[in-house]
Amino acid sequence: MATTPPTDSLRMLPQVEETLRAPELRALETIMERSVLADCVREAIGDLRRRILAGERPCADASEAARAAVEGAVARALACLRPSLRRVVNATGVVVHTNLGRSPLPEEAVRAVADVARGYSTLEYDVGSMARGSRHDHVERLVCALTGAEAAIAVNNNAAAVMMVLSEFARDREAVVSRGELVEIGGSFRIPDIMELSGALMREVGTTNKTHLADYERALAPGTAMLLKVHPSNYRVVGFSESVGIPELRRIADEENARRGTAQGGRDGVLLYEDQGSGALARLDCFGSYAEPTVAESLRAGCDLVSFSGDKLLGGPQAGIVAGSRELVGRLKRNPLARALRLDKMTLAALEATLRLYLDPARALKRVPVLRMLSEPAEAVRERAERLARMMREGVPEGWARIEVVPETARAGGGALPLCDIGTYAVRVGFARGCAQGCEEFLVKRREVPVVARISKQAVLFDARTLADDDLPEVASAVRAYFEEMAAAEKGEGAGA
Numbered sequence: 001m002a003t004t005p006p007t008d009s010l011r012m013l014p015q016v017e018e019t020l021r022a023p024e025l026r027a028l029e030t031i032m033e034r035s036v037l038a039d040c041v042r043e044a045i046g047d048l049r050r051r052i053l054a055g056e057r058p059c060a061d062a063s064e065a066a067r068a069a070v071e072g073a074v075a076r077a078l079a080c081l082r083p084s085l086r087r088v089v090n091a092t093g094v095v096v097h098t099n100l101g102r103s104p105l106p107e108e109a110v111r112a113v114a115d116v117a118r119g120y121s122t123l124e125y126d127v128g129s130m131a132r133g134s135r136h137d138h139v140e141r142l143v144c145a146l147t148g149a150e151a152a153i154a155v156n157n158n159a160a161a162v163m164m165v166l167s168e169f170a171r172d173r174e175a176v177v178s179r180g181e182l183v184e185i186g187g188s189f190r191i192p193d194i195m196e197l198s199g200a201l202m203r204e205v206g207t208t209n210k211t212h213l214a215d216y217e218r219a220l221a222p223g224t225a226m227l228l229k230v231h232p233s234n235y236r237v238v239g240f241s242e243s244v245g246i247p248e249l250r251r252i253a254d255e256e257n258a259r260r261g262t263a264q265g266g267r268d269g270v271l272l273y274e275d276q277g278s279g280a281l282a283r284l285d286c287f288g289s290y291a292e293p294t295v296a297e298s299l300r301a302g303c304d305l306v307s308f309s310g311d312k313l314l315g316g317p318q319a320g321i322v323a324g325s326r327e328l329v330g331r332l333k334r335n336p337l338a339r340a341l342r343l344d345k346m347t348l349a350a351l352e353a354t355l356r357l358y359l360d361p362a363r364a365l366k367r368v369p370v371l372r373m374l375s376e377p378a379e380a381v382r383e384r385a386e387r388l389a390r391m392m393r394e395g396v397p398e399g400w401a402r403i404e405v406v407p408e409t410a411r412a413g414g415g416a417l418p419l420c421d422i423g424t425y426a427v428r429v430g431f432a433r434g435c436a437q438g439c440e441e442f443l444v445k446r447r448e449v450p451v452v453a454r455i456s457k458q459a460v461l462f463d464a465r466t467l468a469d470d471d472l473p474e475v476a477s478a479v480r481a482y483f484e485e486m487a488a489a490e491k492g493e494g495a496g497a
């Protein structure tokens with residue numbers, strides 16, 4: 001068989017104008033700008049050209065090429081119309097899943113967002129004095145009530161909070177930090193890099209596994225601005241390791257400040273700042289000794305400032321909160337970075353509503369989805385898994401798959417409780433027809449609401465801990481759709497043979 005040289009194949013590619021005249025694209029012109037459609041056509045033809053030049057043979061003749069160009073352009077146009085950021089079902093068992101949007105918001109927060117988003121709000125208006133107010137006020141009182149801090153400020157995220165604190169208090173001065181805490185959190189947040197960017201001079205002490213109080217004491221010098229503690233998040237040195245607690249660091253900071261004749265946290269004093277990361281407001285007793293320290297505990301232990309995320313263990317919107325003394329937080333509020341990193345009204349509304357739930361910790365455990373998922377007893381998770389398994393068995397032909405409920409391990413995610421295996425139950429689908437990879441891909445790529453699950457040993461696992469009751473029908477019909485499509489494809493092949 002003679003192969004057509006690429007240059008000949010390229011000649012069968014259609015023109016842009018000619019492709020735009022196809023009825024499908026004419027129809028789309030009623031809802032989309034023609035120039036956007038023309039770009040879609042150009043991309044589709046460009047794609048065919050690339051494939052031909054790469055030695056593929058995407059179409060046999062000019063009419064097939066014209067068809068392929070129209071189909072490619074329509075697919076691109078439809079992709080523009082579909083939201084890119086959309087809901088997915090999280091069946092991974094990772095509760096605070098950064099790739100899937102971290103914390104689902106409490107219903108109260110969702111309603112608060114919709115309320116202020118739709119119209120005007122008291123964002124910077126104080127109804128008491130009927131004068132200009134501060135956007136910081138909406139969450140400050142709540143953070144103070146919940147942590148015992150005198151003052152607080154919330155910014156874009158915790159990375160921004162760390163940056164702002166270092167830049168305000170340690171620019172061109174030394175911040176002392178243990179080598180065991182120079183961590184990378186993921187998503188390119190590395191403590192040494194953020195310190196450099198902030199202008200703080202990093203003074204590393206100790207070793208990767210062990211840092212002693214004497215290491216900090218030796219590093220203290222007249223130019224020291226700060227003792228920095230960083231929660232190691234999803235990283236732990238276990239075994240022969242040692243780190244210094246907040247009360248001891250408080251003591252040596254006080255001694256240094258006494259030598260300098262400055263008050264705790266004063267302008268020329270040494271201050272003690274902890275980047276706590278996950279931000280636990282309530283103590284999760286269900287995790288025993290794994291439970292993360294709470295913000296209030298760190299402040300009580302002696303930190304001048306503590307910063308933490310809004311969308312990790314706290315279970316609210318993306319935000320970074322700094323809590324501490326009135327004087328220090330006041331300086332942060334006046335820092336130009338606070339303006340650059342400030343929160344918008346929707347995030348403030350969500351954060352305020354989430355924080356308000358914590359006023360009653362028992363209610364927070366029920367109403368904040370992250371807390372509810374983390375603290376749900378394994379038996380309740382098993383019951384949900386059983387229900388999902390029953391729904392799946394109803395839809396999948398007998399003998400095609402083995403559907404069973406199995407004990408598994410869930411994760412908190414977001415750098416919280418990294419060593420804690422959270423007992424959970426998952427529906428395990430093993431395949432007699434089809435395969436785990438094919439099913440996983442179908443569930444993500446072919447569904448209006450993608451279902452993100454996990455593959456283990458040639459089976460797909462659907463962890464019921466991160467599934468809501470409302471998700472179950474969606475997951476079951478997605479799995480059924482996979483098997484139906486496979487059956488249809490096999491029948492098609494059978495008919496063609």
Ligand SMILES: *Cc1c(COP(=O)(O)O)cnc(C)c1O
Pocket residue numbers: 157158159160162185189230231232233275276277278308309310311319320414415
């Ligand atoms: C997650 C984390 C951060 C970054 O917080 P974001 O809210 O994601 O910006 C900073 N420090 C620590 C210790 C963390 O765990």
